[in-house]
Amino acid sequence: MRFALIGQPNCGKSTLFNQVSGYKAETGNFSGTTVNYTESKVRVLGEVIELIDLPGTYTLAGSNPAERETIMYLSSHQVDLIINVVDASHLSQGLTLTLELLELQRPTVVVLNMMDEAARMGMTIDGPKLADILGTRVVPLVASKGRGVRNLFVTAQDVGRRGIVPKRQLYGRGIEEALQKLVSQINGRGDHFQAERTAFKLLEGEANSGQFEEKNDPVLASVIEECRSRIYDEYGQEAAWVLGAERRNIASDISSQIVQTGERRVSLRDRLDNVLLHPVWGYVFLILILLIFFQVIFKLGSAVEQPLLAIFDQLIAQVLIALASYPFIAEMVSGILQGIAGGVAIVLPYLLPFLLGLGFLEDVGYLPRVAFLMDALMHRIGLHGKAIVPFILGYGCNVPAVMSTRMLEDRRDRYLAAALATLVPCAARLAVVFGLVAFYLGPSLALAIYLFNLFVIALTGRIISSMLPEDTPGLILEMPVYRLPTVKNVFQKAWFRAREFTVEAWPILIVGSIILSLLNYFNLSVFLNALVLPVTWLLGLPSEVGVTLIFGILRKELSLIMLRQALNVSDFSQALTEIQMITFTVFVVFYVPCLATLAILKRELGRREMLTIAGLTVVIAIFAASFARIIAFILYTLTGS
Amino acid sequence: MDLSEVGSGKWVKFTRFIGGGGVSIKLRSLGIMPGDVVQVKRLAPFGGPILVEIDGREIALGHGIAKRIEVEESTRP
Numbered sequence: 001m002r003f004a005l006i007g008q009p010n011c012g013k014s015t016l017f018n019q020v021s022g023y024k025a026e027t028g029n030f031s032g033t034t035v036n037y038t039e040s041k042v043r044v045l046g047e048v049i050e051l052i053d054l055p056g057t058y059t060l061a062g063s064n065p066a067e068r069e070t071i072m073y074l075s076s077h078q079v080d081l082i083i084n085v086v087d088a089s090h091l092s093q094g095l096t097l098t099l100e101l102l103e104l105q106r107p108t109v110v111v112l113n114m115m116d117e118a119a120r121m122g123m124t125i126d127g128p129k130l131a132d133i134l135g136t137r138v139v140p141l142v143a144s145k146g147r148g149v150r151n152l153f154v155t156a157q158d159v160g161r162r163g164i165v166p167k168r169q170l171y172g173r174g175i176e177e178a179l180q181k182l183v184s185q186i187n188g189r190g191d192h193f194q195a196e197r198t199a200f201k202l203l204e205g206e207a208n209s210g211q212f213e214e215k216n217d218p219v220l221a222s223v224i225e226e227c228r229s230r231i232y233d234e235y236g237q238e239a240a241w242v243l244g245a246e247r248r249n250i251a252s253d254i255s256s257q258i259v260q261t262g263e264r265r266v267s268l269r270d271r272l273d274n275v276l277l278h279p280v281w282g283y284v285f286l287i288l289i290l291l292i293f294f295q296v297i298f299k300l301g302s303a304v305e306q307p308l309l310a311i312f313d314q315l316i317a318q319v320l321i322a323l324a325s326y327p328f329i330a331e332m333v334s335g336i337l338q339g340i341a342g343g344v345a346i347v348l349p350y351l352l353p354f355l356l357g358l359g360f361l362e363d364v365g366y367l368p369r370v371a372f373l374m375d376a377l378m379h380r381i382g383l384h385g386k387a388i389v390p391f392i393l394g395y396g397c398n399v400p401a402v403m404s405t406r407m408l409e410d411r412r413d414r415y416l417a418a419a420l421a422t423l424v425p426c427a428a429r430l431a432v433v434f435g436l437v438a439f440y441l442g443p444s445l446a447l448a449i450y451l452f453n454l455f456v457i458a459l460t461g462r463i464i465s466s467m468l469p470e471d472t473p474g475l476i477l478e479m480p481v482y483r484l485p486t487v488k489n490v491f492q493k494a495w496f497r498a499r500e501f502t503v504e505a506w507p508i509l510i511v512g513s514i515i516l517s518l519l520n521y522f523n524l525s526v527f528l529n530a531l532v533l534p535v536t537w538l539l540g541l542p543s544e545v546g547v548t549l550i551f552g553i554l555r556k557e558l559s560l561i562m563l564r565q566a567l568n569v570s571d572f573s574q575a576l577t578e579i580q581m582i583t584f585t586v587f588v589v590f591y592v593p594c595l596a597t598l599a600i601l602k603r604e605l606g607r608r609e610m611l612t613i614a615g616l617t618v619v620i621a622i623f624a625a626s627f628a629r630i631i632a633f634i635l636y637t638l639t640g641s
Numbered sequence: 642m643d644l645s646e647v648g649s650g651k652w653v654k655f656t657r658f659i660g661g662g663g664v665s666i667k668l669r670s671l672g673i674m675p676g677d678v679v680q681v682k683r684l685a686p687f688g689g690p691i692l693v694e695i696d697g698r699e700i701a702l703g704h705g706i707a708k709r710i711e712v713e714e715s716t717r718p
C-alpha cells in the first residue's frame with residue numbers, strides 16, 4: 001500500500017516522516033522546508049508500506065513549485081490512503097485543506113499533530129466529534145516526541161485496507177448547482193480524477209484539472225463560462241475565491257464546534273517578539289546573536305582544524321619519505337591525502353558546528369524573524385527577506401549557503417541569492433584576509449576589505465536584478481511560534497546536510513587535488529602561471545602568484561599556503577608591495593568559488609548557471625581588485641609611504 | 642486605503658487584492674482572502690514588512706505586497 005502525507009507548511013509532516021523512516025526529509029521551523037517529495041518504506045504490523053512525504057501546501061490550488069508537487073503527485077500516482085496532518089493549535093486554518101482533500105473522495109485519515117502545543121495554549125479538542133463531522137478517522141499525535149505514531153499507522157492501515165471514502169462537506173446552493181451541472185457535462189469521460197473533482201477544478205479555473213482539455217471542447221467551455229458567471233452574479237466574486245471562502249467558513253465553523261478555548265496567557269511569543277522584532281532592539285539582538293553564532297563556530301573550528309591539518313601534514317610528509325624512491329606514486333598519494341584533508345578541514349571544524357547552530361536557530365523559529373528584520377535591506381539588492389539566510393551562511397562556508405537558497409520560491413531569487421552568496425567571504429577566505437592584509441598591513445584595512453565586499457555584493461545585486469526580467473513579488477512569510485528544538489532533530493538535520501556535502505562535493509575535491517598533484521609532478525606550474533598571466537598582468541601582480549590562484553579554487557586558504565612556496569619567501573613583504581598584497585587579497589576574496597561550492601551550484605541550479613556564476617565572479621574580481629589597486633595607489637601616494 | 646498605510650495595533654478588513662494574479666494566488670494559497678479581518682501587529686522599520694495576525698497565525702507581508710491589499714477600517718471580530 002502507499003500512503004501520502006499531506007498537510008500545510010510547518011504542521012510537522014516531515015517530523016512524522018522522519019520518526020518512522022529514519023532521517024530522510026529536511027525539517028525546520030520555517031515553512032516550505034520540503035520542496036520535493038520523499039519516499040520511504042515502513043513496516044507496519046508485518047506489512048511494508050510506501051510512505052510519501054509531500055511538500056507542505058495551504059491549498060491544492062497552489063502556485064509555487066512545492067505546492068504544485070502535491071496535486072501533481074496525487075494525479076499521477078496510485079495512492080491508497082491520504083494521511084492529512086493538521087496542526088491542532090491552528091485547527092481552523094488546517095481544516096481548510098482537509099475540506100479540499102475530502103473533495104478528492106479518497107480514503108483519508110486526519111491526524112491532529114502538536115496536541116501538546118494545543119494543550120499549552122489552553123485548547124481542548126473533541127476528536128471523536130471531528131471524526132463524526134468529517135466522516136474520517138481522527139488520530140491525535142505529538143510527532144516531535146513520537147507519541148501516537150503507532151496508533152496512527154495501525155488506523156491508517158485499517159482504513160486503507162477497507163478503502164473507506166469520507167464524505168465531503170456541502171457548499172452553498174449556487175456552488176452545488178454549478179458543480180452538478182459540470183459533473184453531468186463531463187460524466188463518462190475518462191479521467192484520472194473523478195468527475196466531481198474535475199468539476200471543482202474547472203470551476204476554480206485551474207490549469208491542471210487532470211488531462212482535461214476544455215479548450216478543445218466548446219460545449220464544455222461554454223458551460224464552464226456560464227457556471228462561473230452565474231456564481232459571480234450571485235456572490236460578487238470569482239468562483240475560486242467563493243469556494244475558498246466557503247471552505248474557510250465551514251472550517252472555522254467546525255473548529256468552533258469542537259475546540260474549547262481556555263484562558264490564553266500572554267504568550268511567550270508575544271513577549272519574545274516584543275524584543276526580537278523591535279525596530280531598535282531587534283537589530284541589536286540580531287547582531288549579537290549572529291556574533292555569538294560566528295564566534296562559537298570560529299573558535300570551535302580553528303581549535304579543531306589546526307591539529308587535524310597537522311596530523312595530515314605529518315602523514316603526507318611520512319608518505320613522501322616512505323615512497324621517496326617512487327616519486328610519481330608519492331605525489332599521487334599526497335594529492336589524495338590533500339583532497340581528503342581539504343574535506344576534513346572544511347566539514348568537521350566549520351561545516352558541522354555551523355549546521356548544528358543553523359539547525360538550532362531554524363528549529364527555534366528565529367530565521368523567519370531575521371527575514372522580517374532584513375526584508376527592507378534585501379529589497380535594495382533585488383531580493384527579499386528570506387534570502388538573508390544564504391548570506392549569513394556564506395560567512396561560514398559557501399556550500400551550505402548555496403544549499404539554503406532552496407527555501408526561496410522563485411527560480412530568479414534562487415539564482416540571484418546563490419550568485420551573491422558565493423561572493424561572501426567564507427571562513428577560508430577570512431584566513432587569507434587575516435594572514436596577508438591584517439597581519440602585514442593592520443586589522444583596520446582587513447575590515448575595510450570586508451566593508452568593500454559588502455558594497456560590491458550590493459552593487460552586483462542591483463546590477464543583476466535590473467537585468468533579470470521580473471521583479472521579486474515580495475515577502476509573504478508565516479511567523480511560526482517559538483519551539484524548543486529537540487537535540488535529536490538538530491543533530492540529525494546537521495548530519496543529513498553534512499552528508500550531502502560529503503557525497504556531492506568531497507569526491508570532486510579529491511579528484512581536483514590529484515590533478516593538481518599531476519601538474520606539480522610534471523612541473524607545469526610555469527604553464528599554469530602562463531594561463532593566469534592575463535589576470536596577474538592586469539592586476540600588476542608577479543606572474544608567480546598565478547599558480548596559487550589555481551590552487552585556491554581547490555581550497556581558498558591554499559592560495560596563501562601556496563603563495564609562500566610560489567614566491568619562495570617566508571615573509572611576504574619581501575616579495576610583494578603593500579598595494580600588491582591588497583590587490584591579491586581582494587582578488588582572492590571575489591574570484592571563482594571553491595570546487596566544493598561549484599559542485600553544489602551545479603546541482604542546485606544546473607551546469608550553465610554554475611559556469612555563468614563562476615565567470616561572473618572572475619569579472620567582478622578583476623574589477624574589484626583593479627579598483628582596490630587604484631584606491632590603494634592613490635592613498636599610498638598621498639600619504640607618501 | 643492600502644495595508645501599508647495602516648498603523649500598528651489597528652484592525653482592518655481586506656477588501657480587494659490589486660494587480661498581478663501571482664500575488665493574489667500566493668495570498669490565497671496561504672489562506673488569505675478578501676473579507677479577512679486582521680490585526681496589524683508590527684511594522685518593520687525602513688519600509689519593511691508588515692506583520693498581521695489572521696486567525697491566530699502571524700504572517701509577514703512585504704511592503705510591495707501590502708500596497709496591493711486594499712483595506713477598510715474594522716473592529717475586533
